[in-house]
Amino acid sequence: MIKIAVLVSGSGSNLQALIDANLSGQIVGVISNKPDAYALERAKNAGIQTAAIEHKQYPTREAFDAVMHQQLLDWDVDLVILAGFMRILSAQFVQSWEGKMVNIHPSLLPNYKGMHTHKRVLNTGDVFHGCTVHYVTAELDAGQALAQGVVKVSNQDTETSLANRVHELEHIIYPQVVEWICTGALKHTSNGVIYRDHPMKAPVQFCKF
């Protein structure tokens, strides 16, 4: 059974969705860079071991990442899931976990990499918005997209209403992608990403209008 670690910084609603999904893999640990993150409570309530590794305690990004890396090795982790983990990772850490680390981002990548995606979508007047699950590579929010959830933006939307609808889809697509990885339906190989025995040319799309 695949051993999973989830990295968090905040409320952890995506972590909760992963816990509730009863995945074929096992979530063996949750790491937060913020000791007061509610996500740590969710993990404890589910009987999952936790580690609070406060980034401020380390002089460099590399030093912080090295401690996280060691924790992941100690837990014998196969798959790292970033679920609202709001730290940029060092090149070395990313390289160590390349092909074994996925992230969820609240936009239809490659649009709106980085922060404040809902606000930027509203300011631009886009018709569609959503979320993307992707492999993590050295370039921020640029790894291969595996699944996207699409919502329609209405002219009544506020940042909050849009964020809520995107979140709802995150909670559907993230457990689904992780389950594909756990069961081997989705694989990272030296020849690219294979989904159900075929090269994955585009992310799987989920829509909620």
Ligand code: GAR
């Ligand atoms: C989610 O919306 C996730 O897409 C976003 O943080 C939120 C975490 O919510 N991630 C990023 O912005 C990463 N660049 P949660 O703590 O309730 O799961």
